[in-house]
Amino acid sequence: MKLLMTETSPYARKCRVLIREQGLTERIEEVHAMPLDDPEELLDCNPLGKVPALIRADGTPLFDSPLICEYIDSLDDDRWIPKSGTARWRVLRFQALADGMLDLTVGRRVELTRPKEKQFDLWVQRQENGIRRSLDLLEAESDKFAGAFDLGAMSIAVALGYLDFRYPESQWREGRPVLAGFYEKWASRPSFESTQPPADA
Ligand SMILES: N[C@@H](CCC(=O)N[C@@H](CS)C(=O)NCC(=O)O)C(=O)O
Known part of the structure; x- marks a missing residue:
């Protein structure tokens, strides 16, 4: 494949x-x-x-x-997405939130790469507000995913890593200690270290 x-x-x-x-x-x-x-x-x-x-x-x-x-x-027995029940919807909900944060972060970056006179400040503001609200929700609900190794938790860690890569000014760790600790745990896994985006990209 x-x-x-x-x-x-x-x-x-x-x-x-x-x-x-x-x-x-x-x-x-x-x-x-x-x-x-x-x-x-x-x-x-x-x-x-x-x-x-x-x-x-x-x-x-x-x-x-x-x-x-x-x-x-x-393809594997080690299931990162529960097949049914409350756990499945919890995992898929967190994946959806993380993917939505990616959409906002990618959209913000695209907007900011346009010539200054063509940038739509209101749009950038909406994207930044959505990212901030999502981070606050994640900090508040961290007990629902911080100890898990599933697709929801992994997607959140990928979204936080992408903020470091493309939107470091978000300073997302400020006032969100649980999220910061959660990310450090994921960032040190070999699967994360070997998929780190190139620093100069
Ligand atoms: N919802 C899609 C989003 C994929 C996506 O937007 N990928 C970007 C790269 S980060 C892309 O290929 N963009 C090219 C384009 O939009 O033309 C997914 O989860 O796979």
Whole structure:
């Protein structure tokens, strides 16, 4: 199988961390595909033109990181997504919140890379407000995920790492000691260390 990805994509990082945690690196090859170059292999399997995309052994593609993670999780006994019940909705809710934070952080960065006169300050403000509110919710609800090793907790750790990478001015650790400690625990795992985005990207 092939995972089409970039080393800077936090959505791809979720899949890459899960592949490592599940011991599936031999079965899933990581292939660079820069979305902005519109590579044929990516467009052939994902009309949305986004990474990550997974090409399965039979050639069938999957895209969108939650779906790819669900598939990766089904390949191994070590389940990072509970199959049913309250635990499943807890994990998927935290993944949805973390993915939403990624959307806001990516959107903010895109807005700020436009020429100053074309930037929409109100939009940037809304994105920053959404990120701040989400961080506050995570600090308040940290008892529901901080001790877990599942897709929800991992997605939150990926989103916090992405804030360090693309929005360090957020100073997200300030006043959020539990979240800061939670992130340190994840950041030292080999799956995280080996998927750290390049510092100069
Ligand atoms: N919801 C998607 C988001 C994927 C996404 O937005 N990927 C970005 C890279 S970080 C991308 O490929 N952007 C290229 C584009 O939007 O054209 C997921 O979870 O996989």
